[in-house]
Amino acid sequence: MQVTAIGTVTxxxxxxxxxxxxxxxxxxIGGNEIAKIEISAFMSDKASPADAKRLAxxxxxxxxxxxxxxxxxxxxLRQMRDRLRGQIDTSLLTSNPLPDALRIRxxxxxxxxxxxxxxxxxxxxxxxxxxxxxxxxxxxxxxxxSKVSVAFIALLVITAAIIxxxxxxxxxxxxxxxxxxxxxxxxxxxxxRLPFICEGLLDGVIGAVLAVGLLAVGRWQLxxxxxxxxxxxxxxxxxxxxxxxxxxxxxxGALVGIVASWISVGRYLRT
Amino acid sequence: MIALRGVTLIYPNGTRALDGIDLEIAKGxxxxxxxxxxxxxxxLLRLLYREQRPTSGTVIVDGVEVDKLxxxxxxxxxxxxxxxxxxxxxxxxxxxxxxxxxxLQVTGARTRxxxxxxxxxxxxxxxxxxxxxxxxxxxGGEQQRAAIARALVNNPKILLCDEPTGNLDPxxxxxxxDLLHRINLKGTTVVVATHxxxxxxxxxxxxxxxxxxxxxxxxERGLYHGIESESxxxxxxxxxxxxxxxxxxxxxxxxx
Numbered sequence: 001m002q003v004t005a006i007g008t009v010t011x012x013x014x015x016x017x018x019x020x021x022x023x024x025x026x027x028x029i030g031g032n033e034i035a036k037i038e039i040s041a042f043m044s045d046k047a048s049p050a051d052a053k054r055l056a057x058x059x060x061x062x063x064x065x066x067x068x069x070x071x072x073x074x075x076x077l078r079q080m081r082d083r084l085r086g087q088i089d090t091s092l093l094t095s096n097p098l099p100d101a102l103r104i105r106x107x108x109x110x111x112x113x114x115x116x117x118x119x120x121x122x123x124x125x126x127x128x129x130x131x132x133x134x135x136x137x138x139x140x141x142x143x144x145x146s147k148v149s150v151a152f153i154a155l156l157v158i159t160a161a162i163i164x165x166x167x168x169x170x171x172x173x174x175x176x177x178x179x180x181x182x183x184x185x186x187x188x189x190x191x192x193r194l195p196f197i198c199e200g201l202l203d204g205v206i207g208a209v210l211a212v213g214l215l216a217v218g219r220w221q222l223x224x225x226x227x228x229x230x231x232x233x234x235x236x237x238x239x240x241x242x243x244x245x246x247x248x249x250x251x252x253g254a255l256v257g258i259v260a261s262w263i264s265v266g267r268y269l270r271t
Numbered sequence: 272m273i274a275l276r277g278v279t280l281i282y283p284n285g286t287r288a289l290d291g292i293d294l295e296i297a298k299g300x301x302x303x304x305x306x307x308x309x310x311x312x313x314x315l316l317r318l319l320y321r322e323q324r325p326t327s328g329t330v331i332v333d334g335v336e337v338d339k340l341x342x343x344x345x346x347x348x349x350x351x352x353x354x355x356x357x358x359x360x361x362x363x364x365x366x367x368x369x370x371x372x373x374x375l376q377v378t379g380a381r382t383r384x385x386x387x388x389x390x391x392x393x394x395x396x397x398x399x400x401x402x403x404x405x406x407x408x409x410x411g412g413e414q415q416r417a418a419i420a421r422a423l424v425n426n427p428k429i430l431l432c433d434e435p436t437g438n439l440d441p442x443x444x445x446x447x448x449d450l451l452h453r454i455n456l457k458g459t460t461v462v463v464a465t466h467x468x469x470x471x472x473x474x475x476x477x478x479x480x481x482x483x484x485x486x487x488x489x490x491e492r493g494l495y496h497g498i499e500s501e502s503x504x505x506x507x508x509x510x511x512x513x514x515x516x517x518x519x520x521x522x523x524x525x526x527x
Contacts, residue, residue: 184360185374185378186348189342191379
């Protein structure tokens with residue numbers, strides 16, 4: 001029974017670690033994409049370069065804005081020529097149809113829409129463009145992904161808690177005479193609970209240690225191989241602190257163990 | 272020391288155990304609780320150490336309204352109230368010493384106190400020479416004396432005994448009753464629920480008779496079958512009763 005409890009915690013923490021790791025990796029890949037999202041604000045014809053610069057300065061004061069780049073019409077045309085080279089005959093562009101523009105990047109992708117709206121209402125701004133659909137889809141994907149993983153993790157935690165709780169209940173049952181006598185002679189609830197809580201804690205911690213060990217193997221043995229096998233996929237070595245991550249997982253294991261045993265002993269003591 | 276006021280106890284399954292009990296037990300007294308099985312003797316005791324809460328009414332033990340006691344305060348009550356059962360409830364994998372020490376240790380007592388208290392109570396119950404023995408190697412009477420030692424090791428003000436002699440032969444019964452008497456003489460309030468007519472009649476102490484979940488009789492120096500049925504009692508009992516009535520009633524144990 002002890003083995004089952006520890007094994008369940010191991011599986012739970014292992015999956016939890018994997019899910020968190022996957023989330024982080026995907027988040028980083030997505031984050032790279034999102035970081036490229038730009039809002040282009042085109043100035044009206046009447047606006048002078050000075051107007052555009054004033055606007056840029058005002059936007060920079062907005063905490064949601066990461067950077068603002070002023071692109072004068074000449075530079076815009078050069079960039080467009082570069083982008084379209086080989087697709088159309090750029091020599092046909094004899095005059096410059098482009099207005100002056102501001103390229104705005106935001107800190108949090110969720111704020112893209114809000115910032116775009118603010119920019120649109122600013123004076124001398126003729127038009128605002130950004131990849132609205134792409135942003136929406138990416139954000140939705142993120143949302144679904146995090147909800148699914150939260151549900152998944154919750155399920156795992158509950159399963160582990162139930163199994164630990166059952167294990168502890170068996171121990172409690174085996175020692176029910178002793179507990180009854182303890183209660184009879186006036187042992188405090190904490191005194192009676194403590195050994196069982198320790199057992200739950202131990203189950204949780206041992207399970208978590210095993211899982212963290214397996215995760216470490218995955219992190220240093222399997223991941224580099226996966227990276228070299230998929231060179232085209234933008235996987236990046238996790239640069240987060242594995243030690244901290246491991247500590248957090250141990251904490252989760254310990255907490256599940258404590259809570260589960262607390263509940264099962266408590267239920268027995270009340271009856 | 273102990274007071275019950277209008278106490279009614281109905282178990283969750285609908286069984287009525289006690290019906291409007293009013294009772295006072297003075298500090299330092301020795302009380303027998305008699306009556307047929309199922310008349311509520313054990314239920315009454317269970318109310319006193321808060322194993323059970325009354326459905327209605329008030330239970331006061333040593334100035335504390337036990338029925339209103341919060342769960343966290345129950346251990347405090349249990350240290351003031353020792354309990355002894357018919358089946359001893361000793362831990363079979365612990366020696367007599369360990370069983371008695373266990374009751375102290377679980378209350379967080381210091382080792383020094385354990386080392387002082389355990390020999391004291393074992394000596395009191397006459398079990399000092401059997402302290403290294405396991406319960407199964409002892410007679411019923413010895414086991415019960417060990418259980419009494421365990422109940423006493425916390426220096427309780429009250430000792431509750433639920434059929435303490437139920438599993439014992441007459442010789443052991445007498446020993447245990449004598450022991451309870453000695454404990455009472457040291458100032459502990461003793462309440463004994465029993466079926467044992469011999470023990471009750473020998474002691475001539477207060478007898479509270481329960482019947483149909485109510486107090487039927489409460490005699491200051493009662494007999495197991497009640498004073499009103501003395502005519503049915505045997506000669507020895509009659510003589511004893513006569514002595515009591517004539518004011519010569521002495522404690523039979525002390526006078527022996």
